[in-house]
Amino acid sequence: MIFDDEIELLGRLLSTKAYIVGGCVRNRLMGLDVSDVDVASAALPKEVIEKASPAFSGVLVNERLGTVKLTSKNSGSVYEHTTFRVDSYPKSGRHLPKAVRFTSNLEEDALRRDFTVNALYFEPQSKTVIDPTGGTEDIQKKLLRxxxxxxxxxxxxxxxxxxxxxxxxxxxxxxxxxxxxxxxxxxxxxxxxxxxxxxxxxxxxxxxxxxxxxxxxxxxxxxxxxxxxxxxxxxxxFPNFSANEGYLAALEAMPHLAKEARLAALFTSQDDKDVFAYLSDLRCPKCLKEQTANLIALAKTAVKTREDAAAVILKSEKLWKEVALLKRHVTGDVNGADILEKQFSYMSENELPFDVKGLFVTGNDLIKLKIAKDKRSAALKKLLCRVAVDKGLNSREKQLQLLLEEV
The missing domain is CATH 1.10.110.30 (Hydrophobic Seed Protein)
Known part of the structure; x- marks a missing residue:
């Protein structure tokens, strides 16, 4: 691998052994893809930037934690180098160490890591894995220790x-x-x-x-x-979270759901007030919060008729399949899921519109019919719902006739 050669070169430039470390080593031993390549050595941050400069561009990321971003001038590959260190933490679990001491001892560095399978060091020159904590055996046993x-x-x-x-x-x-x-x-x-x-x-x-x-x-x-x-x-x-039957059903449903719908599955069986608080508290993208809230609401919406199904599909054409899956696998509304699937097939097979832009009438028609401005949007939505369940209404003549009945 090219990064083996580059990290071996880095070690020569630093006049000390440089090791590939952590998840990258674990994944190589497991035959898994490698993405980020982390590197560790006894060299101090400023020393790394200076001595590696003939072959790497270095940027100091965090001097206190000993982290330097290195970019190979040859391949463009990016590595994160961290000096061997010993961390001391406050009594809270806030994730950031209150004190850091750099060390030349690899074994001390290994003990600051989380799990043995992530405390593995690969020395590219000798092609050997240094395993101070027993991570290779735990990989074989499939254990997180x-x-x-x-x-x-x-x-x-x-x-x-x-x-x-x-x-x-x-x-x-x-x-x-x-x-x-x-x-x-x-x-x-x-x-x-x-x-x-x-x-x-x-x-x-x-x-x-x-x-x-x-x-x-x-x-x-x-x-x-x-x-x-x-x-x-x-x-x-998530305070008040209940591991109820809906939660257990959600666990079983996860393989059937798109990634974007799995958060909704987790929360579908929880109290609506709690879900609002959970979503407000999460630091996930706003669009995902909105989509999750929408999915949960639609999954809990009763679907007993084709009209009910059409209303759900028209509200969320791109999400209806996930709504059907949530109904089928999480809320237990198998009948509602069946009706949704049949209604979508009906609309697709008969090339019926999924939004008002697909209707044969336009806003200009509503103006000519003297439908009040504040009622035009509702009139088009009502028309769309009727067309969605009756292919015989999918023509300009029929749709104008229906609008005339509204006047």
Missing amino acids: AADSPEKVFGEDGLRIMRLARFSAELGFSPEEKTFAAAKNNVRLLADVSKDRIWPELEKIFASSEKYPTVSGDNAVKRGLEVLEKLGALRVL
Whole structure:
């Protein structure tokens, strides 16, 4: 791999061994794709920038944490170099260390990491893996084990509780017994973690079945959420969250749903007032919040007739399939899901309009018919709903006739 050669070159420039570290090494051992390449050595940040300059452009990212962004002048590849260090944390679980001490000791650096499978170091010159904490054996056993004392690992950084669930989802690994117990014992520390850091981890859990599908399997999302629920983390993140029958159904539904609908599935069975508070509190994109609220509302909307189904489809042509799946797999409204699917097929097969722009009449027709300005939008929407369930009305003549009846 090209980055092996470049990191070997980096080590020569720094006059010390430079190691590829963390998830990149883990993924190579597991035969998984590698994206970000993290590097570590004993070299100090300013020293890295200066000595690596013949082959790399260096930018100081965080001097206190010893982080430098390096860009290869040859390949353009980007690496993040961090100096070996020992971290000290405050008693809260706020994720950021209060004190940092740089070290030349790789073993000390390994102990600051979260799990043994992420505390692996690859030395490109000798092509050897340095494994101070037993990560290679845990990969074989499919275990997530704390890299240091479990109480220390989670007591230092509450975000590691989210990472435990995320890696369980993505890799198909199970938390080791003592590691799980310590995470559960410290779950309250999640409340101290910045909400801006919570959502990226939760988002990765929802996307976990697509991350490494060869190892995670179809039940990846379910597995990650189950870890959070068993730890008590869902109730810390979302007060009053209930692991009710709807939640259990949502877990089973995850493989059937698009990534964008999985948050809605998690919340569909919860009280509407609580869901509003959950969405308000999450630091996810506004458009996702709006879509999630819309999906939940439509999933709870009664669909007993073709007219009901048409109203749902016309409100959300791009989301109706997810609404049908939520009804079928989460709310248990199988009949409503069937009616939605049949109505969509009817509209598609007969080339019926999905919005007012597809009608044969326009705003000018409403003006000529002297329909009041404040009633025109409602008139077109009502017309659209009628056309959606009766293909015989899909002509200009019929639609004008229906508008005349409204006058």
